[in-house]
Amino acid sequence: MSTVVQPQPWRTVQGKTEVRVGLWNLVRAEITRSRRTFTWGVIGATLVFTAHTIILANASISSGVVKELQWNGNALAWMHLYAGAFAVPLGLLTGAMAQWREQRWRQGGTAWRAVDPRRVVTARIVVLSLSALACQVALVAPVVGHALIVGSGWGPWNRYLLFATYMWIVVTGACAWGMAAFRVARAVAVGVAPVLGFMWSAVGVGQAERSDWWMLPWAWTARVPLPLLGVHGNSVLLEKGSPVWGYPLLPGFLLTTGLTLIGVGLAVLSGAPGGAGSSTSSVSRLSRLLPGGRAADEDQSETVSVQSSEHAPGSWPRSIPNRRATPATRMARVPGPRSAVLAMAGVLPWIVWVVLATLLLAFLGVLHTAYPPGYGQSFLELVGMPVAAAITGITVWGRLQPAWRTLITRRGACGILVSATVLSAVFLVPVLVVSWIVTVLGDTLTRTDPSLPAVTGAVYGLMVMPAVAFMIAAVSLAVALCTRIVVAIVLNIILVVTGLLIGGNEVMTATGLWRIAPWAWMSVAHQFPGRWLTIVVLSLLIGSTAMGVAVLGARRAAIRE
Template sequence: MTADAPMTPLVGLTATLRAEFAVWRRSAVARLPLGGVAFGLADSAMFLATGSGKTWKDVLGYQNLWAMFVGPMLTVLLAVTAARIDRGARGGGTWYRPVPPAYRHLSRFTALGVRSLLLNVLGAGTPLLLLGLLSSAQRVPADRAAEAVLVPWISQLGLLALTLWLARRLHAGAALAAGFVWTVLGVVEAESAAWAVLPFTWLDRGALPVLGTHANGVALETHSALAGASPWPPALLGALLAIPFLLLPRLSLSGTRTAKHRTSVERPAFSPGATAILNTVTEPAPRPAPAQPRLLGAALGMLRGTALTWLCPGAVALVALWLSWHDPETSIQLFTLLILPIGTLVLGLTVWSVAAQGWRAVASRATGTTGPALALTAVTVAIAVAVSLITALLYLTAGIPAGHAWPLALTSATVGAMLTTLTLWLAIRTSQAVAAVVGIIGILFGVLVGGTSMQQTLWPLIPYSWANYLDLHRMSLTLPVSLAALALFTYGITHATRKAAEHS
């Protein structure tokens, strides 16, 4: 007679919390809050560039962009990044440990909530500190400064829980899109009379009286009821929104396997990128002398079936639809400041997300990493250039003079290629989260500078707005610098891919 094996004791909440904080140390999740510093420095520079004679109320008003959009979107990106890493690593073995699901979910939310707080401290606190040190008139009172940091963070906790829940069950892109829609709805309806029953407004409503602005950044009128409203009811409602997403039933991680699933034999799966490139170097050659692998064809095959097959035509179709409603001369900025920068960001992130899964296997073949990396870069740049040239042709057929069409084609193709390689290099060298943060911040400041009178003085500093400058004077600087940066980033990509293979 044999005794039953003793049951493994469940892991407690304290140990789960401690393990969760240790999991993300030195990861992309830990580095992502540094994006707040980048935004804070850029925001401070923009504030100083608009002139002197401002007060601390103006400093608070400049936090509107952070509280309304950048902060919430970086919080969404934080949750999506954590979910992607966890899914890619299959939970690092923790899915099979005797941890109560409620402890696991609460610990994950707590760890990310602390990093969201750090994100807001760095993003909102950096300009408050720097601008206050430069001028006593710009020194925000301590209580208002604390509210400018804490109110947005507390309001974002519900969005964090929602995004984390969605990212566990859906594709990362779908969760990111849902977070974007939630954020935009919050901005649009923040001042609605029905805000108390519209959960997405809780994200932004509390920050408005603290910053003294409307949701669009315009200063509140003195007699406005919102100016004297308390920020805490909507902020606390935003935090309480997290509770249902932490308590929802069946909140298990996607891909979690039980014992009965683990008994089946699984065949190893390779990503489309790995399969396409490996097929070019592993199949026996029909002739005695082995043929050179067709790396460009393999790179193209890798991207077949990805979201790029509809995103690229969709971007061109969006421009065509816009041109059917608007004058082409006055609508070029839609492409140069929004569609092109956003497209290059999505292109670079998508390409590496596909290629990264099998890059170690690619590096183990006779081709090494340099050839495949150059082929991958060439195909990615070719896509950006092709979309730029087709779009310029659309503007030409819509009626803009040829003298405007060729600068648009040349500038958008060159700047688009440079921005694409920048994103690809950042995604490989650091992480996709860091590349996304840099891209989002760059696009925002590109719109602010390129779409306003600030371009008169700040245009050389924001490469994300360079495609908008079609005069020969500025093109004489942006085009050579973009080409030099393109070569530099391509060189960096070849080295970064080798390191990525070594550490994968």
């Protein structure tokens, strides 16, 4: 007589005795799983930032923009950009990406064993803290090495070592808060958390010198770096006798450490989120839309099999009608060949774009009401347009990525990418034009002086806007396709901040430094109308090159894990 092994009930599985795995073993497993991921890739992003900082420091001195010199070409002052704009967003992004990775990888198997998820999260935080420490080494070591090479010596080693230690605490806390944010918002946190972190940092540096700073948590992380780097909150060098030199460091260290511990506690208590949903539906939906694709349900009734949790394990599943057909699914049922443009129109994230466009227009409207038109124009040129174009390019690839391996077998990569780019431009350009109109309402756009151009600089900004937006979207799409989405996010953060630094400073824009701030070229054309044609040509050239690189890297992206 054969023995039938019955499936073990769920409650019995949940009631198993926990497997006691040492924390060090969990840390080793986490290090193994995090190889070739953004947990360690963020070190490369920090190295890129450091190299960019050294280049900007030397370029600003050689061009005569900066005349007051300190150790190693004011390198410490330039490092304030890391504390005031990069550290918190990158930390939040790293933590959210780590949780997203483990959700997609089912926690490396620990979610299927009786291992306490809080211990797994603790091990993950340890690894993220090691990554944060390595980032500080990548931030400080190249600057010190460059100083030794050029003969500037070791410099104020006690200040930059304290700064590195402090930023280690800040970035570790940001990683923990990013993990906790993912628990609340899931994959949305990957995009939202860095933006909120940037806003947190920007507000913090603006209020770091207030007397009531201790009541403002966002000012805690921004106050300590000021005397260590010798700068004000706006990154201007401190003058001799400034009260900022005498700011005590211990209160800021303690408050920031407390904020970090709160984030760690929330991340540990929240445990590990559940498994990720399958992207099979997105793959099949996209592939059916392209020429040669065939809907799998054309010859079948539209039903979905589900098994109720109350049924016994051996009971038959029941079928229920699937009445919620998406627009893309309905489009797939139309017989005959399908163009790539029509296929992409059904899957691009229109709703997300509409929501973000509404928020942009609403913010510009409030800004235009409360401040003169110049403020809204500067925001649109330096932040609004670059961020909107970057989000467009990244989200396009985010929609195509799950089905990319199937898509390029049914249609050439060039046709798919060009179709998606055209449709994105059809949406993005009108939104940016309307945004520009909102910012210039009530402003004078023409001149009567014959010695000046007939129109103001804002009009020249509008003239270059489509080309610059195409360049930013194409570069973001190409970088996300050829590497990873997170790399495109980091690159855009770096270039947006660089654009704010150079494009927002008319003295620096007047020099040749404007060429290394392409994300601010709309503002450059506004300030110096004579450069508008050069900017259009360069933008179209860079954007076209990026699209070509994306097409060439299409097959490699399909086989990349």
